[in-house]
Each structure stands twice: as structure tokens, then as C-alpha cells.
Amino acid sequence: MDKTIELVNNIKDIQxxxxxxxxxxxxxxxxxxxxxxxxxxxxxxQSLTIKFLALVNSAYYGFSQQISSINIALSLLGMTKVKNIxxxxxxxxxxxxxxxxxxxKHSMRVACGCEYxxxxxxIMDSDEAFISGFIHDVGKIVLHKTNDKxxxxxxxxxxxxxxxxxxxxxxxxxxxxxxxxxxxxxxQLPILLSNIISYHHAxxxxxxxxxxxxxxxxxxxxxxxxxxxxxxxxxxKTMGIDEEDFEDLRKAILQKSEVLIxxxx
Numbered sequence: 001m002d003k004t005i006e007l008v009n010n011i012k013d014i015q016x017x018x019x020x021x022x023x024x025x026x027x028x029x030x031x032x033x034x035x036x037x038x039x040x041x042x043x044x045x046q047s048l049t050i051k052f053l054a055l056v057n058s059a060y061y062g063f064s065q066q067i068s069s070i071n072i073a074l075s076l077l078g079m080t081k082v083k084n085i086x087x088x089x090x091x092x093x094x095x096x097x098x099x100x101x102x103x104x105k106h107s108m109r110v111a112c113g114c115e116y117x118x119x120x121x122x123i124m125d126s127d128e129a130f131i132s133g134f135i136h137d138v139g140k141i142v143l144h145k146t147n148d149k150x151x152x153x154x155x156x157x158x159x160x161x162x163x164x165x166x167x168x169x170x171x172x173x174x175x176x177x178x179x180x181x182x183x184x185x186x187x188q189l190p191i192l193l194s195n196i197i198s199y200h201h202a203x204x205x206x207x208x209x210x211x212x213x214x215x216x217x218x219x220x221x222x223x224x225x226x227x228x229x230x231x232x233x234x235x236x237k238t239m240g241i242d243e244e245d246f247e248d249l250r251k252a253i254l255q256k257s258e259v260l261i262x263x264x265x
Contacts, residue, residue, distance in 0.1 A: 004178040008186075011145045017187045018090040020045070024083045038082050039074045051089055051264055052077075060259045080127035084111075088134055089264055094141060103141070105261055106222070107134050112257035113218035121239040124211055132196045135189070136215050139180025139197065143172055159225050165201060177201060203235075221250050222257075 008014075020041060027037045042048045049070050056073040057066060067073045074082050088108065095104035114133035118126040144151045154167045168175035180197040189197075195206045196215050203212035213235045220230050228246050236242070241249065 003172075004174040004182055007142050007146055007172065007174055008179055008182050011142055014094060014141055014145070014183070018094065020048075020090045021087050024086045028079065028083050033079065035074060035079055035082075038079055038086075039071065041086060042074065042082065043070055048086065048089060052082075052085065055085065055260070055263045058259060058263045060256070060263065078127075081130075084127060084131045084134070085264070087131060091134075091138075092264070095138075097145075103137065103144070107137055108261050108264070109222040109254065109257040110134065110136060110215065110218050112260055113222055113253040114214050116253055116256055117214060117218065117239065121241075123214060123239055128192060129211070129214060132193065132211050133215050133218060135193050136196050136200045136219065137176060137180070138183055139176035139178065142179040142183070143168060143174075143176055146172065161225075218253065221246065222253060226250060 023041055024038060027033050027041075042052055052070060052073050053067065055061070056063060056076060061077070063076060067076065077085070088111070091107075092104050095101075095107060111130045111132075111134035114129035115126045118124050118129035140151075143154075150171050154162075154164070154171055157167050158164045165175045165177065177198060177200075181194065184194040184197045192208055192211060195208045196212055199206035199209075199212045200215045200219060203209045203216050206212040213232065217232060217235055220226070228243060231243075231246065233243060236246075
């Protein structure tokens, strides 16, 4: 773990989680949490206000009427969805700077896919599924910021069929699971999210295997070099999904996620 600590400590601009996320998470932790407190975070940030109004009027949620009030928009989405979107928007600069926007886009695709499947199969809460999918690869920020050219080489080798954790270990003497786990601890993330970050490549080792399996499944299905042989067929069956459905499912997730990516970009 020493090398991981060194890597994280050397990246000064990710030592702290963006303040807007800290505020949102702290509000959600309170037993007396209410929409007004969360709404104030949005309404005092012009960029967030614009994004929320665009999102609530988009095809992603498909509300029948045009929404022009931020209060109505937030009430329609609900507290957890509002918190999730705040996290996704606030993390975008950090992830984009550490991956030429592709890390953020991939995280959004996994988030949307997890939410979609949670709604479809009821395997877990869909709002928790979204944030679980979004946060899973946060450790990659550290590796990319440490040496972006070297990490680009890792990604290139992964696209040729290499194992990402093996390659990260070879070039960085650590991997995105370890760096992400350390960030989760420093940011005091909830147990669910810490587990997702730590075990999305090894769900059976997690104390919450179902969410980790879901993230692992979607992570693989949205990959550019998608390979059905890499998918856990047994877990897919627990969701009622057969191998012949994988391609259609992949298309549905990518199509849905591109709507959200466009609105939040």
C-alpha cells in the first residue's frame, strides 16, 4: 500500500473532494434532511441550475410537461437523484482533466446502466445503483494524473486485450482499485461506495456482492471492446438476462446514457 499512498499524496488537487459534494453528502446523512437544503446548493450555482432544468426536460426522464421552475424540477427528481446529479456534475472537471473526458463519460455510462438494470430487475435501489456505477473508477484519476502518457499506454494495451489491473501494477506499482480505496477512505465515503470502488473487479470478496456484481457487469458491457465471454453469465441469469440479450441490452444502455451525457456536458 506504500506506493499507493505515495501516488495519492503526490496529486495535490485531489486530496479533497469538491466542496459541493461534501455539502450534498452531509445533508443526505442528516435524519432531518430536506429538499430545501439540497435545493439551495443547486439554486446558488447558476451552472447547476441550468443543468438541472435541461435534464428534467430531457428525454432521459420524459416528464410530460415543460418544467421551468427549479423547485418543481428538484421535487420531481427527488432528493437522492438530486444528490447523485450534484456529484456527477461536480466530479466532471476532476475526471475530465484526468482522462480527456473519457473517464467521466465511461463513469456516466456505467451509472446509467446500473440505474437502468436496477429499475428493470429490482436487484437494488436504482438511485444507489446510479452513484455506485458513477464512482467505481475514481482511482483512475490518480494514475492518469501521475503520468498521463504512461496511463494512455495502459489503456491502449487494455484495448488490445490486456488485463487492466495487471498492466496498472506493472507500470505504476499500484492499480485504480487501490488508489480508489485510499481516496474513499480519505473522503469518508459510505460503506457501499467504498466497497464498489474496492471490489468491482472481485465482487465475491465484497460484503455487498450484489451491487459490486452489478457494477462489474455493466462496466464490462459498455466497454468499447465489448466481449461477451468476459461477462458473468451466472450473475446475468440472476437478473433474468440471457447471453443472447447482451447486445440489445448494451445498445439500450449506451443510447440512454448518451442522453444524460449530452445534458450534463
